[in-house]
Amino acid sequence: MPPRSDGSLAALLLVQRLVEVDARPLKASEYWSLLERVPDPARLLGLDAAAIAEVGGIGADDAERIARLLEAAPGFAFQMDDLQQGGIRLVASVDPDYPAHLRERLGPTAPPVLHVAGDIALADRQLLGVVGSRDVSPAGAEVVVRAVGQAALHDTGVVAGGAEGVDQIAMQAALGAGAAVVGVLADSLLRATRDPEVRRAISSGRMCLCTPYKPTAGFTVANAMGRNKVVYALSAATFVVAADAERGGTWAGAVEALRHGSAPVLVWTGPGSGAGNAQLVTHGAHPVSTTRALFPLPNPEDRPTPSPTQLGLGL
Secondary structure, three states: OOOOOHHHHHHHHHHOOOOOOOOOOOOHHHHHHHHHHOOOHHHHOOOOHHHHHHHHOOOHHHHHHHHHHHOOHHHHHHHHHHHHHOOOEEEEOOOOOOOHHHHHHHHHHOOOEEEEEOOHHHHHOOEEEEEOOOOOOHHHHHHHHHHHHHHHHOOOEEEEOOOOOHHHHHHHHHHHHOOOEEEEOOOOHHHHOOOHHHHHHHHOOOEEEEEOOOOOOOOOHHHHHHHHHHHHHHOOEEEEOOOOOOOHHHHHHHHHHHHHOOOOEEEEOOOOOOOOHHHHHHOOOEEEOOHHHHOOOOOHHHOOOOOOOOOOOOO
16 A cells, blocks of 8 residues: 555545544535645645645634644554554545545535545446335345346446445345445444455455444434435446435435436336335436336436535635
């Protein structure tokens, strides 16, 4: 593994939550706003607050906050080494292997950092997102398996959220079919990597697990919604197997993706579909009644163009 650049270290220090600092880490919007002004955050290392204010064109309070965040380098480096011993590394937005789709599709809401177990290059392959209910029916579960089989036949990997139900069925089916797997987690990456089967899949280069959250984070609804954005952004297209009507994370994630045009959304309309699937079609999703119709995937460039997001300073 190549040594970490100063720019990568500085970027991570601005947003990390591995060690306690007497300053709030930058939110994603604040982070991207700062990088608009200072594209190479390595320029900030070793500077005092006054110099940071001058280089970044920001106020004294924000410059002091950034200076304190950057001072955490020694303790943070120790924590990174500890994680790396357990097979987890951090990929900053300025690193060359940070998935390009995230910044392209999510703009200033893209996660500044990913905590990764496995080969993050899998996230840059053509991937079919597979999402749906934790309480998927047997018929819906069979649809998941067939859809993943079609992905494998078309040399397409699978990206899912790692939760029980549709996510885990899709990931297991992909491994069985020989397809690449990317799991985006809303809770503890550290716990997930302790599973022997997961470790074998990661070691073989067939699976990558990642999360924008602290590797020991517990599940929250907010984390799940953020996770959904990443799944859609990494997908060439996302297949909704079963969604409740106007409630639940699957519904909310699909509606948001359709609203912002982050990726084409395909919705199952055959046996095993959820009560919300037909309604998603009225929101602009592509109806799919046979898994063979999933491929070829819609061109991501044909999705609706989202309204541009104006970057405020935010600092």
